[in-house]
Amino acid sequence: MTLLEEDRRPPLLVLVGPTAVGKTELSLRIAQALDCEIISGDSMQVYRRMDIGTAKLPPDERQGIPHHLIDILDPEEPFSVSMFQQLCTEKIEEIRSRGKLPFIVGGTGLYVESVCYGYTFQGDSGDEAFRARMHAYANEHGPEALHARLAAIDPAAAKRIHPHDERRVIRALEVFETTGRTLSETQAQTRGDDKRSPYRLCLIGLTMDRAELYRRIDARVDSMMEDGLVAEVDALLKSGVPRNAVSMQGLGYKEIASYLSGDLDLHAAVELLKRDTRRYAKRQLSWFRHMKNLEWVDVGTQAKNTELFASICAIIAGKFLLDLEYIR
Structure with missing residues (x-):
């Protein structure tokens, strides 16, 4: 791998896109x-025993490629962006030390x-008393x-949340x-256009026709139901994972938990999950459109998978100044 000598920053490959667009394959x-090692850029795949609802790729389907930040926490444990940033940064260095290319996918x-821009976070240790008061307020009102109150x-x-x-x-x-500062103010500062990444980035975003994406989302939800999502959520709740745990707020888990508690019938829970997932995909696309560089x-405009792969390889080669023959 030959990189520009004048840019000493380590290379980091990143693939993002909305849910169900085809990132995993x-x-x-x-x-x-x-010759990459993959780091999951998903806030839910860190949890053990939460496989179906997070669309986690089974180990026997990973083709021998190391995957990191998957199955590292129990569902009762909290997880935050600052925790992810620290763990991911450490993994990037580990992967580089093995002579591999770090590859974030999520x-x-x-x-x-x-991770890409080294954000700083203030007050992330949290105010548990404040959180408890806000949960109580939401339960009452x-x-x-x-x-x-946020608005x-x-x-x-x-507007975003x-x-x-x-x-x-x-x-x-x-x-x-x-x-004393709003979340928007904090994020605006950390996302400033002049903020230099500690990495030499190659950022690739996948998109497709909105109607086709929504069709794939609905099909994915149907597949999750067939694969046993209800049983997975039921097992988590019966094992003592509380419904208000961070993990149980993920798509698929909160909707099915509502069904299991009797708040919704199964059809309504599934339709709610499909709707919420489509809305989440829309928010993902909105976020990614604001990412610089x-x-x-568009995965829907390539006539064949070989053409799609060739297009992406050309982007990577251009960013990292690789000889295309290196990409086997």
Whole structure:
């Protein structure tokens, strides 16, 4: 691998895109071609025993490619963007020490971007008493009332965060409570256009026709149901994982938990999951469109998989100044 001598920053390959767009399959081929080790850029795949709802690739389907930051926490444990940033940065150095190319693959935009640009986070240790008060407020007055409190102090964050995403709403309120600055102000500072990455980045984003993406999302949810999502969520709850745990706020888990508690019938829970996943994909695309230097690839416009792979290889070769013959 030959890189420009004047740029000493270590290379970092990143593949992002909305859920169900096809990142996993493509990432395996890229990793094989470039001798990569993959780091999951997904905030939910860190949890053990949460496989179906997180669309986790089984170990026997990883083609011998090392995958990192998967199955590292129990579902009862909290996880945050600052924790991800620290763990991911450490993994990048480990992978480089083995002479491999670090390759982040995932759809959690803030998590991925925090590593790419070295974000700093204030007050992440958390104010448990404040969180408890906010959870109690939401239980008494409803999630919309809690979301209204956020809208009053940080309209931009309130627009991005769904009213029922209680964990993120409370986190945004907590940032203001502990730092005196809104989450939007903090993110605007860390996402400044002049912020230089500690890495030589190659950022690739996958997209496709919105209608086709939504069709694939619906099909994925149906497949998860056939694979046993209800049994997976039921087992987690019966093992003592609380419904308000960070892990149980993930897509698939909160909707099915509502069914298991009797709040929804199964059909309504599945339709809600499909709707929420489509909305999440829309938010993912919105986030990625604001990432600087992202090279977009429309996976629906390539006539063949070979053409798609060739297009991506050309992008990588251009960014890292590789000889295309190196990419096998």
